[in-house]
Amino acid sequence: MAVTAEKRVVVARAGPDRSVAFIWLGLVLIVIGQFMALLYAPEEVTMGNAQRIFYVHVPAAWIGFLAFAVVFGASLGYLFTRRRAFDLAAHASTEVGVVFTTLAILSGSVWGRYAWGTWWTWDPRLTTTFMLWLIYVVSLMVRAYGGTGSQAARFAAVLGVIGFLDIPLIHLSVVWWRSLHPLPVVIRPEGFGSGLHPAMLQALLVNVAAFTVFYVALFSVRRRQMAAADALAELKHDESRRPAARWTAGAQEVS
Amino acid sequence: MTPLLAMFIGFAIVWAGLFLYVLRLHRIGRALEAEVDALRQARRP
Numbered sequence: 001m002a003v004t005a006e007k008r009v010v011v012a013r014a015g016p017d018r019s020v021a022f023i024w025l026g027l028v029l030i031v032i033g034q035f036m037a038l039l040y041a042p043e044e045v046t047m048g049n050a051q052r053i054f055y056v057h058v059p060a061a062w063i064g065f066l067a068f069a070v071v072f073g074a075s076l077g078y079l080f081t082r083r084r085a086f087d088l089a090a091h092a093s094t095e096v097g098v099v100f101t102t103l104a105i106l107s108g109s110v111w112g113r114y115a116w117g118t119w120w121t122w123d124p125r126l127t128t129t130f131m132l133w134l135i136y137v138v139s140l141m142v143r144a145y146g147g148t149g150s151q152a153a154r155f156a157a158v159l160g161v162i163g164f165l166d167i168p169l170i171h172l173s174v175v176w177w178r179s180l181h182p183l184p185v186v187i188r189p190e191g192f193g194s195g196l197h198p199a200m201l202q203a204l205l206v207n208v209a210a211f212t213v214f215y216v217a218l219f220s221v222r223r224r225q226m227a228a229a230d231a232l233a234e235l236k237h238d239e240s241r242r243p244a245a246r247w248t249a250g251a252q253e254v255s
Numbered sequence: 256m257t258p259l260l261a262m263f264i265g266f267a268i269v270w271a272g273l274f275l276y277v278l279r280l281h282r283i284g285r286a287l288e289a290e291v292d293a294l295r296q297a298r299r300p
Binding site: 047048049050051052053056057060096099102103106107110111113114214218221222225228229232235236239 | 256258259261262264265266268269270272273276277280283284287290291294297298
């Protein structure tokens with residue numbers, strides 16, 4: 001497609017595209033990570049191959065937390081400065097975070113069906129994670145149905161800040177309350193990754209790195225798309241005002 | 256449910272979900288390009 005003036009304006013407003021490098025790096029890491037998850041990491045004694053869900057379930061949950069940490073920072077930035085760039089970052093990260101949290105909940109549900117014999121239980125870890133998911137889905141709904149004004153962005157930013165407070169609660173829920181969910185095996189007082197076989201920890205860390213790079217790529221693409229949609233809406237708005245502007249100018253001349 | 260089947264379903268959910276989201280982003284990108292094209296056509300004298 002030929003690069004037109006309109007496209008140049010939209011692309012310039014969307015900002016530089018750095019997502020391609022992240023997509024390729026993410027894909028390479030994903031291939032290595034999946035190889036390690038399926039073939040390199042040893043089989044767990046009690047759950048067998050079902051335990052390998054861990055290598056996609058934990059990174060997906062981690063990305064949910066990371067995405068909502070970005071939402072938290074961007075939401076605070078928006079509430080203090082009212083800059084649209086912060087709102088776009090918060091919106092894009094909320095969307096990607098909801099996708100990864102949904103996948104973490106669904107993959108955990110399959111694992112739970114095998115390990116506990118049930119798809120879902122109102123366990124503290126599961127319930128607090130569901131609350132987190134619900135808060136960010138509501139935030140997306142506020143943006144979708146609350147109009148394009150700053151009020152919807154403000155409400156969504158407040159939800160973005162409140163929702164993040166749930167993350168420490170999720171992490172500590174298995175320690176504070178009696179839970180079916182396993183205790184933390186990576187971040188624990190006995191030492192980083194001390195609850196895992198070294199090969200399992202390596203496979204997990206490679207997959208976490210792969211998912212993190214992939215998150216950066218998806219976030220970058222979505223944020224650029226939102227900025228481009230903004231620029232396009234402005235161009236359309238200018239276009240629709242053209243005849244009116246001419247008419248106003250003419251009216252002024254007559255008067 | 257066998258351990259292997261559970262593993263397969265878990266992996267399939269995550270990768271299918273990510274694939275569908277990437278597909279959605281691709282479609283949004285295509286729709287944006289189409290809108291820019293439509294605007295260019297409308298502006299053409």
